[in-house]
Amino acid sequence: MSTHSLGLKVPVIMSSSAQTASPKPEYQHFVPQFMLRNFAHKYTGPQRSKKGNKKKKQADTLYRGELVVNNVNLRAEPMTIEETKVSRILGNYDMYQDTSQPTGQQQRQIETMFGKLENHVSTIFRRIVKTHESGEPNIWVTREERNSIRKFLFILKYRGSTFHRRFHHETSDEYPANDKSKLQKYMEEKNFKRPVDVWFHGLKTILNLKMDTENWKQELVKSMYSDDAMWFLMHSEMMYMAICTPSEPDAEFILTDNSYNVFEGPNTVVQNPATGKFHDSGWTSFHEFAPLSPKLMIILRSNLLPVPEEDKHPRIRAWREEMRKQAVDDWYGASQQSNLADLPIHKARNNYSQVVNGRTQLLPGEDGAQLKTHKFCFSFFPITEEHVNKINLILFDNAHRCANIVFGSRDSFFKTLEWFMTCTPTLGKKIIGDAQEERRKFLMNLAILMKSLGSAREPVWTESTAPAMSDFDKMHALERSLREGLADWMLSNKKELEESPIPPRGGRFAYMSLGGSDQTFLEDMQEAQRMLKRRIKVDVNSQGLPEADRIEARERLIEKYFTYPSNILLFFVKQVRYMVLSRETGGHLERAMENPRSQPEEPEDIIAQALHDKMTLEKLNRLMYKTTMNDIDRTKDPISERMLKECGIKEVESLALSQEMIIRQHDLGMIKGLPFHFINSDEKIELLTRVMAKPKFQAALTGKIEANLLQALEDVLFGISYPTPPIKPPI
Structure with a gap:
């Protein structure tokens, strides 16, 4: 089932986190206090404290004039609106306490590193907030400041409560996410004892990252767990940043525990009938969010969406259209649009280019090199209350596992809560996936809260069930298993290729002989899957046409595929085999799924290894494709068409x-x-x-x-x- 999400895209969590003991617990924020202060006000009520021991009373006692935030306590029954100290919200005890280190100073090394980055970025953010409050339409920042912001925003995602639940375990067996086997292999190679050590290492790597060197991207991928490194690259390189502010004076943004982890974009969920578990079968992030204050929100927008001044260049427009086709159109259909596509934002202007006749051009003397002297001008884009509500809806819709919703004024919060609970459910509020009971309870409790605040309107949401896995989804699951097996092999057995006196044979080695590597196989697998999806769509879209026209359409597409890199075409023909033979022979796919890492040598593998350097790319691809098709269908026609x-x-x-x-x-x-x-x-x-x-x-x-x-x-x-x-x- 495809939903236009609203998604929280992190590995699937299936168990609670382990807790690390500490002799002196320290409350560590995953949303920095300098950002929380933008939502804060001075406490004016009576001094009060919660029941408990003396230390807890001292920590929770409120004093007049102290900075507090309005927040919904989502764990209370019923939910309540409270005032909570800035120093005691959106954090946890000893989140980054590395108990494997011998001394207290070494154990809190990551928190110290966070502090340095926060001190640096806080000055930039304070300048942004003050510039906006002064009525200026925009703000200039240096390239180094922009890179620091981008790094910091990813750190807010990566160090947050969701990743804490994912990594904070003492043994790899406790690790709950769906990349478990790959992480275990990585831990074995790098001699990490605990999943939390991988997290700590990743945090340190990004915190120490210098983004002004020529090869920083390659060094990052080599230096940390590759899945998370690629996530950082996507976050920082495939999205651009804009700053939005409500155009209406009484509209405000909210802040949830996981605000920095959610995205807006299509997300497909299916249920495996054999296990009953729900799986993401596809997702694309159009927008991500970083609340700065009730009046300021940083929006990260995907480069898949149009950029008019860049798309005036034919090559850039063609590149963007192809990227969108592969990532969105081939999976969800060309009609799939972002719910925030009409946000009135654009890329930051800069001091090394200009827009002439609607087209971006470099200034005289600029050659495209990225220089430290470059600066960027970020506008404060006014957006309507409807857009503010849509953004808040996305944050609300992903808050079912959160502890708090922080907001500025009660009147504004009531209005946006009522809008969320009573708007038509097409934008979200679908009870689906692996947390149906949590979502249902969350929405019911919000409805009670809305009524207690004075609303007379009725809430609405959608109860939905995910479809069972189709053959295509089963093949996608097999692809994930094969990809995982190939990843394990790439990470642990390269020496076999170098040391074997006779070149080893099989699909994995055939892929490498065609130029594939551990740096390319994930992309190649995904591209092959998109190729298959396009091939299937040709048959679907040509239904009702004369058969000659359908054949011609198929052949045109396949001819185009013959120009693709051979390592990608190898994966494509294998996916065709799995799909067709599962249907034709009754059980091929199921047998392959039983042990996807020990498949027999297939004819296209032999061709790849024997002829990879003996033929042109197009001829080699044609031969691999034709051989696979004949292998699938050889009993029907023993005479080749060529x-x-x-x-x-x-x-x-x-x-x-x-x-x-x-x-x-x-x-x-x-x-x-x-x-x-x-x-x-x-x-x-x-x-x-x-x-x-x-x-x-x-x-x-x-x-x-x-x-x-x-x-x-x-x-x-x-x-x-x-x-x-x-x-x-x-x-």
Whole structure:
């Protein structure tokens, strides 16, 4: 089921976190106090304290004039609006306390590093807030300041409560997320004892990251857990930043525990009928959010969405359209749009380019290099109350696992809460996925809170069930398993390729022989999946057309695929095999899913390893594709549609051509033992050519193909690519 989310995109959490003991517990914020102060006011009520021991009374006692925030306590029954100290909200005890270190100072090293980054960024954010309050329309920041903001925003995501629940465990067996096996392999390689050590290492790596060096991206991927490193790159490089402010004086933004972890964009959830578990089968982030104050919100917008001044350049527009097609259109349909697509925002202007006739151009003397002297001008974009409500809706909709919702004024909060609870449910509020009871209880409690604040309106939401996994979703699950197996292999067994006296064979090694690596296989897997989706859509969209037109449409697309990198096409033909054979032979996919890491060698693997450096890319791709199709369908038609003399292997082409000339000098009618009496003369000549060329095949390629692959290549070519009757040469 596709929902336009509202998604919280983090690995699936399936258990509670472990707690790290500390002799002197320290309350550590995942939302810094300098940001909370933007939502705060001075306490004016009576001095009060909660029941408990003396230390707790001292920590929770409120004093007049002390900074507090308005917040909804989501864990109270019923939910209540409270005033809470800035120093005691949106945090947890000893979140970053590294108990593997011997001294207290070393144990709180990460908190100290956070403090340095926060001190630096807080000056930038205070300047932003004060500039906005003074009525200025925009603010200039340096490249270094912008990079610091981008790093800080990701840190807010990565150090938050969601990631704390994901990583804060003492053993890898307790790790609850869906990348468990990959993380365990990474921990083994890097000698990490606990999942939390991986988290601490990642936090330190990003905190120490210098984003002004030429190779910082490559160094980042090498230095930390690759999945999270790629997440940082996507967050910082594939989205641009804008600052929004409500245009109406009484509209305000809210702040939840996980504000920095949610996104807006399509998200597809399916339920596995075998396990009952829910899985994301696809998601795309159009927008992410970083509340600065009730009146300021940083929006991160995906580069998949149009940028008019850049899209005036044909090459940039074509690149953006292709990226969107692959990430969105091929998965969710071209009609899938962002609910915030009409936000009146654009990329920051700068001091090294200008917009001329609606098109971005570099200033004289600029060559595209990123310099420290560059500055960026961020406008404060006024947005309507409707847009503010839509953004708050996304935060509300993902707050079912939060402890608090912080807000500025009660009147503004009441208005946005009532809008969220009573608006039509098409934008969210779907009870679906792996937390249905949590979501239902959350919405019911918010409805009670709304009524207690004086609303007479009725809340609405949608009860929805996720569909069972289709064959395509099953194949997607297999792809995830294969990808995981390949990732494990890439991370742990590269030496096998280097040390083996005979080149090892199989799908994984075939992929590497085509140029694939641990840096590319994730992208290649995803691209192959998108290719399959496009191929399926051709059949769906051409239903009702003449069959000749449908065939032509399929062939046009496949011809385009022959120009793709061979390592991607290899994955594509394998996914076609899994999909088709599961349906045709009843259970191929299920058998493959039982043990996806130990699959038999397939013919396209042999072709890839034997011929990767002997043919042009297009010919190699054509041969791999045709061989796989024949392997799938060889029982239906033993005669290939193409000639052996056009196979793309020059030695075999010469051999086949010479044998055909000999055959044509004889009377076909005098040749006995040829099967398929019903085929025409050209087809008979082709079959005879194969029969005569087969015994001479190995001699033609001896010394040019590795000996241990030569027989296997012969079996593939004459058994699958160009099926050959088992008869003796008649001439």
